[in-house]
Amino acid sequence: MIDNLVFLTDADLDRPVYRIFSFQRLEEIFQERKLTLVKPKLWDDPFENFILNSTGRLPDGREFQMGFRDNFYGQCWSLTKESDAMWRIYSPDKNGVKVKTTIRKLFTPLFQVGGQHHKMNGIVYNLSSFVGKVKYADTKTLITMLKDEQRMSGKIFDQSGWGQASTFFFKRVAFRHEKEVRLIYNSQNDNQFDTFKFNINPIDVFDEIVFDPRMTETVYQEQKDKVVEWGFDKSIIQSGLYKLKTFTIALRPTY
DSSP states (O other), X not given: OGGGEESOOGGGGGSEEEEEEEHHHHHHHHHHTEEXXXXXXXXXXXXXXXXXXXXXXXXXXXXXXXXXXXXXXEEEEESOOOOHHHHHHHOTTSOEEEEEEEHHHHHHHHHHHTOOEEOTTOOEEOSSEEXXXXXXXXXXXXXXXHTOHHHXXXXXXXXXXXXXXXGGGEEEXXXXXXXXXXXXXXXXXXXSSSEEEEEOOHHHHOOEEEXXXXXOHHHHHHHHHHHHHXXXXXXXXXXOTTOOOOOOOOOOOXX
């Protein structure tokens, strides 16, 4: 698995990661027991996948498009436990649910989908499944990287699949607050759909479920009961991000 990590170390695999889903999507995950990856072209930032969306030029001057760019699917998680921005962006209807897991628990089912190959030293890897931490840089730095012929050739023509996958882990510095961790899957030309689903057991993979702090108490209790009915017996809480505690201030008159 170590060869399928991008800008992560083995020690990072047990770090917690978080993602906000709508409650309806969470219910779908528990019913289907699947996670859904989407093609990066569906991500909001038009600068996403800027490397594989570029035109390649060979030494003889011939230009070509990266024909395999549509083979990839991804899903974004975050190392940030909680923030006001996360709730407002990913739960605009105040009906969001934040799921906590670890990189290892999240990636292991996808790694198993990719098939197994063994190196001479016994290390297991595959050519399709990757997980990594996004690197953030300003636009000028990203364009400079794009113009580095040796670096780009190494990524595009890498036979292990790591190089192509790694191109999805660069993003503009304006998005640095997201602290993203991404799952990336190379479908190896099985790309007729915009989504790719793989099997998980949400009860095993998910460690905690946190409801939107702006949700009413009634809706929270109703939806919490549903999650319990699905068999989830771990922590289920509502975020206290906006709950104001009452403080007592000791004062001493100055007169």
